[in-house]
Amino acid sequence: MHTPLKIPTSAGQMAARSYGDPTSPPLILCHANGFCGSTYRQLSVALAKRYFVLAVDLRGHGRSDLPTNPKAHRSYQVYARDLHEFADRARAMFGLSGDWVFAGHSMGAVSCLLCAADRSDVRAVRLVEPVLLPLGFRVVASMPLMRPLMDRWPMVRGAKNRRNVWPDRKSVFDSYLEKPLFRHWAPGVLDDYLEDGLVETDEGVRLACAPAWEAANFAAQGHNAFAAIRRLAVPLSVMTASRHSTVVPSARARVRRLGGQIVQINASHLAPMEEPGEVTSFLAG
Numbered sequence: 410m411h412t413p414l415k416i417p418t419s420a421g422q423m424a425a426r427s428y429g430d431p432t433s434p435p436l437i438l439c440h441a442n443g444f445c446g447s448t449y450r451q452l453s454v455a456l457a458k459r460y461f462v463l464a465v466d467l468r469g470h471g472r473s474d475l476p477t478n479p480k481a482h483r484s485y486q487v488y489a490r491d492l493h494e495f496a497d498r499a500r501a502m503f504g505l506s507g508d509w510v511f512a513g514h515s516m517g518a519v520s521c522l523l524c525a526a527d528r529s530d531v532r533a534v535r536l537v538e539p540v541l542l543p544l545g546f547r548v549v550a551s552m553p554l555m556r557p558l559m560d561r562w563p564m565v566r567g568a569k570n571r572r573n574v575w576p577d578r579k580s581v582f583d584s585y586l587e588k589p590l591f592r593h594w595a596p597g598v599l600d601d602y603l604e605d606g607l608v609e610t611d612e613g614v615r616l617a618c619a620p621a622w623e624a625a626n627f628a629a630q631g632h633n634a635f636a637a638i639r640r641l642a643v644p645l646s647v648m649t650a651s652r653h654s655t656v657v658p659s660a661r662a663r664v665r666r667l668g669g670q671i672v673q674i675n676a677s678h679l680a681p682m683e684e685p686g687e688v689t690s691f692l693a694g
Contacts, residue, residue, distance in 0.1 A: 411426045411427060411428045411450070411453065411454070412426065412427045413425075413426055413472070414426070414427055415472070415473075416495055416498050416499055416502065417498070418475070418491065418494045418495060418498065419494060420468070420475045420476065420491065420494075421473070421474045421475040421476065422473065422474050422475075423465065423466070423468075423473050423475060423491060423494075423495050424446070424465070424466040424471055424472035424473040424474075424605075425446055425463045425464060425465045425466065425495075425499075426446050426447060426450075426453065426463075426464045427461070427462065427463055427464075427503075428453040428454060428456070428457035428461070428462040428464070429456075429457030429458070429460060429461045429462055430457075430461055431461050431503040431504065431505060432461070432506075433457075433459065433460050433461040434459070434460050434461065434507045434508075434510065434532070435460065435461045435463070435499075435500070435503075435505045435507060435508075435509050435510070436456060436460040436461065436462050436463070436509065436510040436511075436512055436692075437463050437465060437492065437495075437496060437499075437509060437510070437511055437512065437513075437521065438452070438453060438456070438462055438463065438464045438465070438512050438513065438517075438692075439465055439467060439488075439492070439511075439512070439513035439514070439516075439517025439518070439520050439521050440464070440465075440466070440467065440470065440471075440513070440514060440515075440516075440517045441514045441515035441516055441517055441538075441679075442515060442516040442618075442623055442626040442627065443470070443568070443616075443618045443623040443626075444470065444602055444606060444618075445466045445470045445471030445472075445602065445605045445606050445617060445618070446464035446465050446466050446471055446605065447464070447471065447601050447602065447604040447605035447606070448598065448601055448602040448605075448606065448681075448682065449464050449514070449601070449681055449685075450464075450597075450601040450604075451595070451597065451598065451601065451685040451689070452681060452685050452688060452689045452692065455685075455686070455689040455693075456689060456692060456693060459693055460510065460693075461503070461505065463495075463499055465492070465495060466605065466617075467488050467491065467516075467517065467520065468487060468488060468491055469618055469619065469622040469626075470617060470618045471605040471606065471617050471618075472605055472617070475491065477619070477622045477625075479621045479622050479624070479625035480625075482622075482625040482626070482628075482629045483629050483631040484629050484630070484631035484632035485516060485519050485520045485523055485626075485629060485632045486523060486632055488516075488517075488520035488523070488524075489520055489523035489524040489527075489632075490524075492511075492520060492521065492524040493524055493527070493528070496509060496524070496528070496530075500530075507532075508530045508531055508532035509525070509528070509530055509531050509532065510531075510532055510533045510534075510535065510692075510694070511524065511525040511531055511533075511534045511535070512534075512535045512536070512537075512692045513536055513537070513539070514536075514537045514538060514680075514681050515537070515538050515539065515540055515655065515678065516540060516626055518536035518537060518538065518539035518540070519536075519539045519540050519541075519632065519634050521534065521536065522534060522536060522539065522634055522637050522638065522641075522645075523632060523634070523637050525637075525641065525643070526636075526637035526638070526640040526641050527640070531643050532643055533643055533644050533645075533646070533694060534641060534643060534644070534645045534646070535645075535646045535648075535691065535692050535694065536645070536646070536647045536648070537647075537648045537680055537681055537688055537691070537692070538648065538649060538650055538654060538655055538656060538678050538680060539634065539647060539655065539656060540630070540634075540655045541634055541635075541655065541656045541657065541660035541663075541664070542630060542655065542657065542660075543657060543659070543660075560624075560628060564627040565624045565627045565628050566624075568620050568623040568624035568626075568627055569620055569621065569624040570620070571616070571620040571623065573615050573616050573619065573620050574610070574612060574613065574614075574615050575607075575613050575614050575615070576612075576613040576614075577613050577614060578603060578607055578614055580613075581603060581607060581614065582599065582600070582603060585599060585603075586599070590679070591682075593676075593677070593679075593683045594679070594682045594683060595682065595683060595684070595685050598682045598685065602682075605617060606618070635663060635667070638664065638667045638669060639667060644670070645664070645667075645668065645669035645670065646669065646670045646672065646691070646694075647661075647664055647669055647670065647671050647672070648672045648673070648674055648680065648688065648691050649661060649671060649672070649673050649674070650673070650674060650676050650677050650678050650680050651673055651674065651675050651676065651677075652676070652677045652678075653677045653678045654678060655678055672691060674687055674688070674691075
């Protein structure tokens with residue numbers, strides 16, 4: 410069972426789905442760029458046997474209504490600030506006790522890391538395929554005059570050109586089934602993603618995460634993930650993919666030097682969608 414909810418923050422209503430018993434240890438689960446909390450339903454249901462899971466919709470995604478400004482977006486620190494406030498308000502709303510487990514995938518993994526590094530109520534950080542790119546990406550992303558270079562990155566261009574409006578949900582589902590990106594997803598995960606990943610409109614449906622915001626997220630690499638790792642005072646575990654990984658070899662070595670554990674899975678960057686059972690075991694600890 411899961412419960413859709415919205416938690417008021419200073420910037421707007423932040424959406425999430427809760428799974429499990431609030432008396433269990435709390436776990437925040439954060440999604441990848443362009444997706445939403447409902448995408449990870451299979452993981453959340455399984456994790457709820459041990460944790461009280463809050464699968465959030467980050468700013469600009471799912472059912473959250475916090476404002477976005479793609480032109481001013483430079484780093485994932487905005488997500489870290491949102492998560493700080495969300496965690497505090499969720500603790501008060503549900504009367505949660507015990508320290509948090511922060512878990513996330515891709516962009517959500519880095520956002521969790523940035524938030525957890527500055528909190529004292531965290532017991533563990535578990536990340537699946539965090540975006541840990543070479544230093545040059547952060548340097549370019551931090552310099553406004555260099556932004557056009559990031560805008561030419563294929564991931565950015567692809568997101569900007571993504572189709573956004575469809576006549577109905579079935580049209581989206583049928584089209585996505587034919588795309589290589591979704592070909593290896595476990596049964597039911599595409600349905601879970603589209604549950605909150607689409608918004609009803611007068612014309613049909615549109616993506617909850619606007620293509621311009623998804624593109625801005627790919628380019629917004631101005632944060633310093635490794636500085637956050639150095640500040641962590643709790644165990645860090647990182648799951649990396651055997652194919653199309655965003656954790657480059659030099660980043661894996663650096664994570665190990667900083668005391669983090671590296672585990673590899675035989676999957677692509679979208680491992681939670683392809684191998685939800687194995688990823689759940691990793692996140693459960």
